[in-house]
Amino acid sequence: MGPLIVNEIISPNTNLLIAMLIGIGFGFVLESSGFSSSRKLAGMFYGYDTTVLKVFFTAAITAMIGMLFFSLFGWIDLSYVYVNPTYLTSAMVGGAVMGAGFIIGGFCPGTAFCALSIGKLDALAFIGGLVLGIIFFTEGYPMWEDLYKANFMGTPTMNELLDIPRGIFALGLILAAFAMFWVGEWAEKKFPREEY
Amino acid sequence: MKMRLILASVFIPLGIIIAAVPENTTKPFRLTAGELLNEIHEGTQFISTDQIADMLVQKDPSLQLIDVRTQAEFEKYSLPGSVNIPLSDLLSEEWNDFLDQGVKMNVFYSNGNLKANEAWMITRQLGFKNNYVLQGGLNYWAETILNPQAPKSVLADDEIAKYDFRKGASAALGGGNAVVSNSNESNTAKPPIVKKKKKKKVAGGC
Numbered sequence: 001m002g003p004l005i006v007n008e009i010i011s012p013n014t015n016l017l018i019a020m021l022i023g024i025g026f027g028f029v030l031e032s033s034g035f036s037s038s039r040k041l042a043g044m045f046y047g048y049d050t051t052v053l054k055v056f057f058t059a060a061i062t063a064m065i066g067m068l069f070f071s072l073f074g075w076i077d078l079s080y081v082y083v084n085p086t087y088l089t090s091a092m093v094g095g096a097v098m099g100a101g102f103i104i105g106g107f108c109p110g111t112a113f114c115a116l117s118i119g120k121l122d123a124l125a126f127i128g129g130l131v132l133g134i135i136f137f138t139e140g141y142p143m144w145e146d147l148y149k150a151n152f153m154g155t156p157t158m159n160e161l162l163d164i165p166r167g168i169f170a171l172g173l174i175l176a177a178f179a180m181f182w183v184g185e186w187a188e189k190k191f192p193r194e195e196y
Numbered sequence: 197m198k199m200r201l202i203l204a205s206v207f208i209p210l211g212i213i214i215a216a217v218p219e220n221t222t223k224p225f226r227l228t229a230g231e232l233l234n235e236i237h238e239g240t241q242f243i244s245t246d247q248i249a250d251m252l253v254q255k256d257p258s259l260q261l262i263d264v265r266t267q268a269e270f271e272k273y274s275l276p277g278s279v280n281i282p283l284s285d286l287l288s289e290e291w292n293d294f295l296d297q298g299v300k301m302n303v304f305y306s307n308g309n310l311k312a313n314e315a316w317m318i319t320r321q322l323g324f325k326n327n328y329v330l331q332g333g334l335n336y337w338a339e340t341i342l343n344p345q346a347p348k349s350v351l352a353d354d355e356i357a358k359y360d361f362r363k364g365a366s367a368a369l370g371g372g373n374a375v376v377s378n379s380n381e382s383n384t385a386k387p388p389i390v391k392k393k394k395k396k397k398v399a400g401g402c
Contacts, residue, residue: 173211178207182200
């Protein structure tokens with residue numbers, strides 16, 4: 001049955017419409033979880049607030065369990081689901097750049113737009129930096145093309161790399177998520193901050 | 197604290213279930229026996245020799261003829277642009293991209309209907325689309341396209357028009373002097389097949 005667009009159950013335009021509705025919902029949930037506060041986001045790094053970890057990891061394991069059960073019931077063919085190609089070097093370099101920007105700016109790209117929508121000027125400045133970064137990257141692309149395309153690994157998934165069954169990996173990830181939630185809440189007690 | 201316990205009591209059992217069950221690798225689209233019987237009964241898989249001749253003359257790029265006879269028979273005579281997938285090799289991995297695709301119109305043919313229809317039934321049961329059967333096979337092809345018989349002059353105009361078309365197609369497709377070998381043209385390399393997986397949009401980050 002699924003994915004709906006690959007099996008031509010819905011048209012690409014319907015897909016865009018659904019994407020817009022999901023996007024609005026996503027932004028709403030981001031804002032209502034307090035993700036438009038840059039202090040909350042930076043708190044992930046300093047340890048006084050680990051909401052980011054909890055929200056995104058919960059989202060990830062919910063989606064993972066959902067997809068695996070959909071596949072089990074034959075509602076979706078997971079081989080048609082897009083998997084991002086892995087360029088290991090650029091993933092690491094990009095991860096470091098993104099992480100540094102996250103701590104310095106206090107937003108990630110999605111939450112910056114979320115914060116801008118409720119009128120935060122620091123988010124506007126952050127988006128300005130984001131646009132500059134995009135221009136810098138695209139205009140200078142020939143300079144980093146080699147780095148960008150280094151260590152191409154195809155589209156592996158974690159369980160394929162580790163060579164364990166998909167379900168076992170899923171269970172492991174769920175247990176890891178709960179362990180991280182526990183560590184996160186321990187960190188919140190260990191590095192409390194009165195007001196932020 | 198309480199929230200985490202609730203979440204844990206939902207997610208961990210689900211995780212254990214998903215770890216315990218085998219991965220579902222079945223293709224979702226398969227026909228039931230009843231649906232297949234219905235399709236056979238209606239005969240929607242058959243493509244007429246005239247239609248194939250027309251597509252061949254016009255060099256329709258969407259047509260992919262597939263010869264399901266043995267290799268020896270294929271080398272002796274085959275239709276232009278066809279590939280040879282002997283019935284016994286039908287399920288080999290090598291041909292999967294040919295048979296399971298959404299771009300070209302595959303037409304199976306053999307000497308008669310039988311082998312081609314068997315190939316069609318197998319691929320149809322696997323859920324592959326765009327596979328058809330040349331009605332009557334090569335025997336009927338030779339009878340209608342290569343050596344068309346002139347209709348009686350009392351017949352309707354469209355019969356005569358059909359004969360004229362067949363005569364033209366026969367000349368274009370090397371007919372007239374019965375079954376000649378034109379294998380030097382037909383043994384071309386496999387045409388590239390675009391895989392069925394359609395392009396997908398890159399998913400965004402956070």
